[in-house]
Amino acid sequence: MSRPALANSTAMNVAGPGIYRIGKAFTFEGAHLLGGLPEGHKCGRLHGHRYTVEITLASRQLTGPGFVVDFAELDPLKRHLDGSFDHRLLNDAINVEPTSEHLAHVLFDWCAAHLALPDGVVIEAVRVRETATSWAEYRQDVP
Numbered sequence: 617m618s619r620p621a622l623a624n625s626t627a628m629n630v631a632g633p634g635i636y637r638i639g640k641a642f643t644f645e646g647a648h649l650l651g652g653l654p655e656g657h658k659c660g661r662l663h664g665h666r667y668t669v670e671i672t673l674a675s676r677q678l679t680g681p682g683f684v685v686d687f688a689e690l691d692p693l694k695r696h697l698d699g700s701f702d703h704r705l706l707n708d709a710i711n712v713e714p715t716s717e718h719l720a721h722v723l724f725d726w727c728a729a730h731l732a733l734p735d736g737v738v739i740e741a742v743r744v745r746e747t748a749t750s751w752a753e754y755r756q757d758v759p
């Protein structure tokens with residue numbers, strides 16, 4: 617059976633109330649210890665995590681073949697994590713306590729400053745996962 621021909625090869629820009637969202641996850645290994653905790657708290661001791669950082673982008677329209685953006689446009693974030701966070705003491709990598717919440721906020725701000733995104737594409741959230749069961753997120757409302 618032959619495949620029906622597409623009407624055209626560009627993105628489907630049908631006006632509608634919906635929002636497209638895409639996400640990509642990156643991992644790095646990092647160590648930290650947290651201050652400001654009660655005496656004897658386990659997270660006051662030096663320990664490490666395999667962190668997952670997930671960025672979510674949102675847009676009301678698509679470009680090219682039907683992308684919010686090409687996932688490859690997020691490669692600078694991977695390079696930043698590899699260069700500044702992977703196999704490092706996170707207390708030295710950022711200038712606030714390296715909690716998941718702070719990491720999510722710092723990385724959100726880095727993405728906002730360094731990712732070249734088309735007009736109408738917004739960074740909706742950065743989520744940082746320390747373990748399989750715990751995560752924190754920093755997000756902005758999509759206009």
Ligand SMILES: Nc1nc2c(c(=O)[nH]1)N=C([C@H](O)[C@H](O)COP(=O)(O)OP(=O)(O)OP(=O)(O)O)CN2
Pocket residue numbers: 650659663714715716717746747749750752
């Ligand atoms: N709100 C937050 N709470 C905690 C953070 C954080 O960043 N934000 N961080 C920690 C520690 O880094 C800890 O290593 C991770 O916490 P936790 O989920 O308790 O880790 P466990 O794997 O030990 O969890 P269990 O499910 O109890 O085994 C602590 N809190």
Ligand SMILES: [Zn+2]
Pocket residue numbers: 648659663664665746
């Ligand atoms: Zn920890």
